[in-house]
Amino acid sequence: MENTEPKRYRFTGHERVIHNVSAIEALPDVLTLFGYHRVFVVCSRSIRTKTAFIDRLQARLGEMIVGLTDEVGEHSPLSNVLRAARQARHARADVIVSVGGGSVMDMCKAMQLCISENAYDRESLLKLQFVLSADGTEMLTTSQAPATIRQIAIPTTLATSEWTPVSTPIDDETRLKARFVVPDGSPVAVLYDPDLLRQTPVRLLWSTGIRGVDHAINTACSSSPHPFASLLAERAIALYVQNLPKLGDASATEAFTQCQLATWYTGMGQMSVPHGFSHWMVHIIGPYGGIAHSDAACVLMLAQSKWLEGWIKPQHERLAAAIGQPGMPFHAILHDLLVRLGMPTTLDDLGLTRAQVDAMIGPALEHPMVTRNNVRPITTEADLRAILELAWRA
Structure with missing residues (x-):
């Protein structure tokens, strides 16, 4: 239809x-x-x-x-x-x-x-x-x-x-x-x-690059996608995945240029469609937990991909194909990338305790965007705890 x-x-x-x-x-x-x-x-x-x-x-x-x-x-x-x-x-x-x-x-x-x-x-x-x-x-x-x-x-x-x-x-x-x-x-x-x-510490480049990946994923997997924005996001994700690992070599000039191009592709589409949980939950974990946005994005991006598995199968399949890993579960692709870069994959990796995360539940539910525009609904405390539970394990 x-x-x-x-x-x-x-x-x-x-x-x-x-x-x-x-x-x-x-x-x-x-x-x-x-x-x-x-x-x-x-x-x-x-x-x-x-x-x-x-x-x-x-x-x-x-x-x-x-x-x-x-x-x-x-x-x-x-x-x-x-x-x-x-x-x-x-x-x-x-x-x-x-x-x-x-x-x-x-x-x-x-x-x-x-x-x-x-x-x-x-x-x-x-x-x-x-x-x-x-x-x-x-x-x-x-x-x-x-x-x-x-x-x-x-x-x-x-x-x-x-x-x-x-x-x-x-x-x-x-x-x-x-x-x-x-x-x-x-x-x-x-x-x-x-x-x-190239003068930016590579660990910061990797973490902010993952935040860029998170933005692109939220664009491509939006609850109300736009074909132009999705096309740009798919290309951006492929460029990030191909080039972020190369940034550990400061002489890999083209990788730095390609990662900046990936941010351009990502940015051209991200304001045109609503983003979901992983984009907005960093605004709670960041200030409440004293965590950098980009580090929080690593963990939340991975948890969201697990939460959406089976709900947006065509989108995940297109992204896996764009990256060059067709047939592989999308969350597994992301996990492998994070491990390769030495980025956090769990809330425990961020140094957070269960008590700290419990204290974030109320503010997250009150935030105007965390519980909106999620393809798989996140509207209740039970929903929120369920997706955060996925963030406790890799």
């Missing part, structure tokens, strides 16, 4: 994506293209202190850099967001340049919201959290202000934050994730620099 369900594709506002380039060489031309003159740089502490990249960037841009901060932190706490937004406003910056991973890019998106909405305190900012569409499948902004500043992203990890307008900084007071959809929050330009990527 023909599927007549309407399909929605969401463009997320990028105007330039430059792949396989030296970011320092390319950035001045990109700034000129968009007419930017006053740059506020947000970077990770490790990029600033453990590489020469920021020193080289400052030498190249000179007085165009009007401010810089490396005070980001794990999950980009709201206090850091608000402080940096005030600094960027005071510096009269006309663009934010991010150099780092998901926390850095998330922080920049939230800074944009602060500046556009003139919201420089916690209470004002938290009023701007997203709402869901009537059918519960799409996140919608509550901000009414046009974007007054944009971001140019130079990613140093592989989890695809540069591809969405969504920002989820952690609230210092509650330890819960705030949830924003920022108007024009996706970077106006993305510069993919494989040489810079």
Whole structure:
């Protein structure tokens, strides 16, 4: 029977994506293209202190850099967001340049919201959290202000934050994730620099790459899939699986380039379809358990694949074929990849206790997305405990 369900594709506002380039060489031309003159740089502490990249960037841009901060932190706490937004406003910056991973890019998106909405305190900012569409499948902004500043992203990890307008900084007071959809929050330009990527610790590349795999799987196995998004996701998963293990060899230049291409494919589709449990449960395990999103994604991605076995057989079969392992159970393919990379496969591997996970059940059930849009329903406490039980064993 023909599927007549309407399909929605969401463009997320990028105007330039430059792949396989030296970011320092390319950035001045990109700034000129968009007419930017006053740059506020947000970077990770490790990029600033453990590489020469920021020193080289400052030498190249000179007085165009009007401010810089490396005070980001794990999950980009709201206090850091608000402080940096005030600094960027005071510096009269006309663009934010991010150099780092998901926390850095998330922080920049939230800074944009602060500046556009003139919201420089916690209470004002938290009023701007997203709402869901009537059918519960799409996140919608509550901000009414046009974007007054944009971001140019130079990613140093592989989890695809540069591809969405969504920002989820952690609230210092509650330890819960705030949830924003920022108007024009996706970077106006993305510069993919494989040489810079090679300076990221390989263990971080592997874990954030798995988070990218998780995003792509949720796109391909969505409760409301889109054919274009699924096609991109299948290709992304194949590229990740083929190339992530090669990142242990810093001389494998092409593998770094291909992994950045995989994030591009993943990102182009992930905002167009609803994602399920593994995408959202990291927002509970992360702040409650003090676990990096990407590490949590390894375990939850594997548990979700087991939970869905038999429910989405055609999708899993297509993914196994795309990876080049037709006939193999999809969860077994993922498990083998995680073991090969030395990534966690169980909640125990994350250092969590049963008591800690029990304390996460309530917040997970209250979260607006964890129990929505799952092909195999996860709506009750029993459902949630059942899938988490799968996460206790490899």
